[in-house]
Amino acid sequence: MSDTKSGNDWSSDWQALQRQYWSAWSDLTRNQAGTTPDAATPWHEGLEQWSRMFGSAGKQSEAAERLMSSAKSYLTLMQSMLSFAAGKDAAAINMPSWLDALRGGMNVPGFDPAAFAKMPGFDPAMFGNLPGFDPAAFGSMPGMDAAALFNNPMAKALREISGQGLRSFEQLASGAAPMLQQMQAEGVSWLKAPAFGYAREHQEHYQKMALAFVEFQQAVKQYNALIMKSSQRSFEILELKLAERSEPGRQIDTVRALYDLWVDAAEEAYAEIALSEEFRKVYGDVVNAQMRVRSQLQQEVERIGVDLGMPTRTELNSVHKRLHDLRRELRDSQEAQRDLGQDGRDAEIAAMRAEIDDLRRLVENSGSTSAPVRAPVAPAPGKAVVRPKRASARRRRAAAKRTHVATKTTAIAKPVPVAINAVPVAVRRVPAAAKPMHGSTRRPAGRAPQVSVRVAPSPPKAKPEKALTEKDLVRPTSFGDAIAAMRRELSHKRGKKKKKVKAARLSLPYRMSARSTRSSRSKT
Amino acid sequence: MNPIRIEPQKALDEAVRFNQKLAAGLKTLRNMDEVDYGATAKEEVYREDKLVLYRFRGPRTPTAKTPLLIAYALVNRPYMVDLQDDRSLVKNLLALGEDVYLIDWGYPDQSDRYLTLDDYINGYIRRCVDVVAKRHNVEKINLLGICQGGAFSLCFASIYPQKIRNLIAMVTPVDFHTPDNMLSHWTRGLDIDLFVDTLGNVPADLMNWCYLTLKPVRLFQQKYIGMVDILDDKIEMENFLRMEKWIFDSPDQAGEAFRQFIKDFYQGNKLVNGDLTIGDKSVSLKKITMPVLNIFAEQDHLVPPSASRPLQGLIGTKDYTQLAFKGGHIGIYVSGRAQREVPSAIHDWLAQR
Numbered sequence: 001m002s003d004t005k006s007g008n009d010w011s012s013d014w015q016a017l018q019r020q021y022w023s024a025w026s027d028l029t030r031n032q033a034g035t036t037p038d039a040a041t042p043w044h045e046g047l048e049q050w051s052r053m054f055g056s057a058g059k060q061s062e063a064a065e066r067l068m069s070s071a072k073s074y075l076t077l078m079q080s081m082l083s084f085a086a087g088k089d090a091a092a093i094n095m096p097s098w099l100d101a102l103r104g105g106m107n108v109p110g111f112d113p114a115a116f117a118k119m120p121g122f123d124p125a126m127f128g129n130l131p132g133f134d135p136a137a138f139g140s141m142p143g144m145d146a147a148a149l150f151n152n153p154m155a156k157a158l159r160e161i162s163g164q165g166l167r168s169f170e171q172l173a174s175g176a177a178p179m180l181q182q183m184q185a186e187g188v189s190w191l192k193a194p195a196f197g198y199a200r201e202h203q204e205h206y207q208k209m210a211l212a213f214v215e216f217q218q219a220v221k222q223y224n225a226l227i228m229k230s231s232q233r234s235f236e237i238l239e240l241k242l243a244e245r246s247e248p249g250r251q252i253d254t255v256r257a258l259y260d261l262w263v264d265a266a267e268e269a270y271a272e273i274a275l276s277e278e279f280r281k282v283y284g285d286v287v288n289a290q291m292r293v294r295s296q297l298q299q300e301v302e303r304i305g306v307d308l309g310m311p312t313r314t315e316l317n318s319v320h321k322r323l324h325d326l327r328r329e330l331r332d333s334q335e336a337q338r339d340l341g342q343d344g345r346d347a348e349i350a351a352m353r354a355e356i357d358d359l360r361r362l363v364e365n366s367g368s369t370s371a372p373v374r375a376p377v378a379p380a381p382g383k384a385v386v387r388p389k390r391a392s393a394r395r396r397r398a399a400a401k402r403t404h405v406a407t408k409t410t411a412i413a414k415p416v417p418v419a420i421n422a423v424p425v426a427v428r429r430v431p432a433a434a435k436p437m438h439g440s441t442r443r444p445a446g447r448a449p450q451v452s453v454r455v456a457p458s459p460p461k462a463k464p465e466k467a468l469t470e471k472d473l474v475r476p477t478s479f480g481d482a483i484a485a486m487r488r489e490l491s492h493k494r495g496k497k498k499k500k501v502k503a504a505r506l507s508l509p510y511r512m513s514a515r516s517t518r519s520s521r522s523k524t
Numbered sequence: 525m526n527p528i529r530i531e532p533q534k535a536l537d538e539a540v541r542f543n544q545k546l547a548a549g550l551k552t553l554r555n556m557d558e559v560d561y562g563a564t565a566k567e568e569v570y571r572e573d574k575l576v577l578y579r580f581r582g583p584r585t586p587t588a589k590t591p592l593l594i595a596y597a598l599v600n601r602p603y604m605v606d607l608q609d610d611r612s613l614v615k616n617l618l619a620l621g622e623d624v625y626l627i628d629w630g631y632p633d634q635s636d637r638y639l640t641l642d643d644y645i646n647g648y649i650r651r652c653v654d655v656v657a658k659r660h661n662v663e664k665i666n667l668l669g670i671c672q673g674g675a676f677s678l679c680f681a682s683i684y685p686q687k688i689r690n691l692i693a694m695v696t697p698v699d700f701h702t703p704d705n706m707l708s709h710w711t712r713g714l715d716i717d718l719f720v721d722t723l724g725n726v727p728a729d730l731m732n733w734c735y736l737t738l739k740p741v742r743l744f745q746q747k748y749i750g751m752v753d754i755l756d757d758k759i760e761m762e763n764f765l766r767m768e769k770w771i772f773d774s775p776d777q778a779g780e781a782f783r784q785f786i787k788d789f790y791q792g793n794k795l796v797n798g799d800l801t802i803g804d805k806s807v808s809l810k811k812i813t814m815p816v817l818n819i820f821a822e823q824d825h826l827v828p829p830s831a832s833r834p835l836q837g838l839i840g841t842k843d844y845t846q847l848a849f850k851g852g853h854i855g856i857y858v859s860g861r862a863q864r865e866v867p868s869a870i871h872d873w874l875a876q877r
Contacts, residue, residue: 070748071546075539245527252528255535259749266741274706274738284713291715291722298722317637317724324638331647 074259209296216289222282226273233269238262352483359486366490542752549755556758559766563609564618566626570655574630577652580606582618588874590689591623591656591665595649595680597672598781599731601773602628604857605670608766611858616867622874625656627673631775637724639778641676641785642803649680653687664689664814666874671695671827671853675789678835679802682811690877692817692870693835695827695853698809701793702830706738711790720783728774738825767858796838809835815843817873819866824853845873 192211195203241261245251252258273279302312340346570577594614596602605626606614617624627649632639656665667688669677674696681688700708720726736743754760794800800807816839820832829848836844847869849856856862 070745071542071752073745074749075542242527251526253530253534255530255538256749258528258530260746263741263746267739270740271706275703275709280709280713283710284715287713288715288718291718295718295722313724316634320635321638323635324643328643 205296205299209293209300212289212292212296216286216293219282219285219289223286226279226282230270230273231266233272234262234266237268238265241265355483356486359483359490363486363490545752545755549752549761552755552758552761556761556765559762559769561603561608561766561769562606563612564606564615569625569659570652572648572651574632574636575648575652576628576630577655578626578628580614580618580624580626582615582624584619584621586618586623587621588623589660590662590874591625591660592617592874593625593627593653593656593665593667595627595652595667595669595673595677596629597670597674598629598644598777599672599774601770601775602626602670604770604854607770607858608763611763611863613857613862613867616863617871620867620871622871623660625652627652629775632725632778633776634724637779640780640803641679641788644781645676645679646683646803646805649676650684650687653680653684657687662689663687666690666692668692668694668870669696671697672785675785675795678795678809678812679800679807681814682807682809683802683805685811685813688814690815690817690874691812692819692873693832694819695821695824695832695856696818696835697789697827697831698838699793699796699831699834700790701796702828704828705831707734707826708790708831710734711786714786716783716786716791720779723779725779726777726782728776731777732772732774735826767854796834809838810840812839813841815845815873815877816841817845817847817870819847819849819856819869821849821851821853821856823851823855826853843877 192207195201195207238261241264242252245261252261274283298313302314305312565581566578567581568576569579594602594605596605606612609615614624614626629648653665653667657663664687667677667681667690669675669680669692671694674693675698677691677693678696678698681691697705697708702708723730751761751764754764788794788800792800795807795809798808816835818832818835820827820829822829833846836846849862849866851859851861856866
């Protein structure tokens with residue numbers, strides 16, 4: 001066909017081609033669906049036929065449904081443009097006319113006003129008496145009516161989600177219908193009236209629920225306004241994009257190309273709006289407002305559930321939470337035990353114990369007047385002692401090496417608490433108020449001394465004023481500390497034979513009793 | 525000159541072709557089998573709660589000495605990396621000699637609502653890493669994190685650098701507050717506590733809808749108009765439906781983990797700000813000192829490149845490589861270009877380390 005054809009020629013061609021198309025389409029569908037489509041609305045009817053065939057075809061029906069909603073819009077565009085062009089010369093059609101046709105054919109996805117009417121218990125008209133809920137105001141919004149209020153993608157998504165303990169927003173709305181009707185009857189001032197009396201809690205709850213609904217709808221209204229703004233902006237952008245294609249070779253020559261260009265423009269417009277601060281706030285308001293509504297309704301459902309003796313979501317959540325907490329504790333404990341075994345700490349503890357035993361014996365045999373530190377079986381002085389089995393030389397060396405490291409570590413870091421069971425000495429808590437002993441200052445009998453745990457690399461030399469007994473020991477902060485303390489003590493005792501050292505308090509995790517202090521002094 | 529020059533005859537031909545395709549689709553769709561997915565044989569090597577750790581089996585024995593563990597996002601199913609025979613990152617990696625493991629998170633239900641990021645990162649991922657390392661008698665393994673799984677992998681590598689030899693982040697968001705990140709922009713207005721307290725687990729359908737509304741016209745409509753073009757091609761339709769299945773076959777999100785992820789990553793941007801803690805362990809990207817390969821997609825609308833690129837300046841390693849892939853968030857796994865470029869890039873990079 002050429003551009004020189006008259007308008008009448010176009011019209012007759014168009015009708016002939018449409019009949020031809022529909023004839024072919026009918027032949028195709030009649031055989032497969034067993035029905036004869038209505039030729040009065042060929043473009044859409046063909047799709048409807050197509051859709052009906054997949055009405056119960058499982059996964060394919062889902063694909064067909066998605067395709068249908070998209071193809072309908074596309075075909076509407078196609079049909080409107082073809083109808084518009086049918087009586088005109090292609091060269092005579094100006095751009096604004098094409099754009100008008102486009103505006104008539106395209107919608108933002110999800111804006112199907114008819115769908116909203118199906119929503120049970122959610123008749124926008126019932127809000128007519130509420131301040132801020134004037135359906136006429138919606139109708140005056142360009143391209144919108146009250147019925148379209150909840151038919152944007154966001155509202156649809158939120159409406160259809162399954163929340164905990166509740167199936168869908170439609171059901172929520174249905175359940176709240178009586179309350180909403182009451183709102184309609186009494187007006188929004190009812191929502192803010194103070195509640196009192198026997199049922200005040202219930203009344204207050206219903207008021208909150210109703211108020212949440214009002215807020216939600218106001219938020220949706222603002223959201224829809226932005227979506228419409230985006231839709232309008234998309235045509236402004238499309239005009240700009242079309243203007244760029246005025247040059248020969250860049251012109252749009254298929255409906256599909258025009259559609260794709262419109263999609264680009266629509267996405268661009270949407271992105272502009274969606275990335276704005278205003279949209280962020282409105283988006284958040286819609287989601288938050290609906291969550292408040294859902295939350296209020298959930299509380300109501302729970303209350304009914306309790307009345308009926310049914311387990312509630314809150315109860316189940318509580319059980320789940322406790323179960324998770326317990327599982328974490330159990331797993332942590334198991335892993336800690338396993339790690340202890342795996343990283344050789346058990347062996348290290350055994351080696352350290354052996355070394356402590358060795359050091360105790362060294363202290364005992366050093367000729368010191370100090371009472372033996374070793375606790376469980378203190379040998380009598382001067383008597384032969386049956387030594388417990390010693391660790392092997394290799395283990396002792398390894399333990400000594402580790403102990404050395406532990407001591408150094410203690411010097412730069414906070415002391416690490418040691419498991420009580422792992423320390424073969426008495427453990428006693430010391431009051432924080434107890435003061436250290438200096439010179440002749442005596443501690444009242446029975447008063448525990450303060451334990452001073454130094455972390456400095458070189459603790460001051462200390463001189464125990466009395467022999468230590470097992471009873472006098474307090475818990476060392478680590479094996480490293482304990483071993484280092486014993487070594488220092490041993491070293492001190494040996495050196496004492498050569499020179500006198502001014503008495504100083506042993507700044508180590510020992511506890512010195514008054515008795516041990518006296519004993520020590522009597523020998524010096 | 526008029527930019528629109530659509531001749532009625534041509535337009536009508538277009539309409540007829542469109543409907544012919546639709547008619548042909550009747551036959552195609554009705555005769556199609558259930559779409560399958562997953563091209564490569566795999567064996568289960570570890571299971572915990574709903575998580576399953578798989579090891580893939582290729583036609584040849586792996587030559588790589590260090591195994592590669594893939595940590596996928598929670599928000600979609602991980603079979604995207606092994607979608608079908610000719611679109612499989614896993615298959616291609618195996619063919620190159622890698623030894624590939626994959627964490628399948630499963631489908632959380634209400635009993636998993638209180639799973640936290642601590643459970644996922646310090647728990648599940650750590651144990652999976654330990655299992656893989658033990659099986660191969662190595663101290664360190666290679667970790668490949670994808671999308672949200674990439675963010676998790678960054679956290680893991682920061683907390684346990686001694687367990688990771690090489691780290692690969694694919695389409696991984698790092699800076700969540702870049703101006704073109706629409707998803708992040710929207711989440712910052714949400715009262716996420718109210719959201720999770722109300723919904724419990726976050727429904728997959730809501731998540732999917734949210735993703736679709738990032739590009740509503742393209743994803744709700746144009747995509748299906750394009751589908752008409754392939755309605756008469758059974759193979760193409762199988763591919764399309766397989767992808768559709770993957771897109772909408774999404775797990776619900778465990779409520780507490782979702783709450784933390786939105787709060788700390790999307791709203792707080794703590795990977796960048798540096799005050800992130802997972803459980804009782806602090807995360808600092810500076811502690812990531814192992815070699816890092818960062819792969820992102822240039823046309824990614826979910827994780828814009830601007831969200832991934834900042835990784836370079838935030839981590840502690842000197843061995844950083846960046847690969848910008850020409851494609852989108854999904855194309856990086858399934859496009860023809862991806863099959864040619866991505867597996868070999870990963871393998872070559874690993875081989876050099």
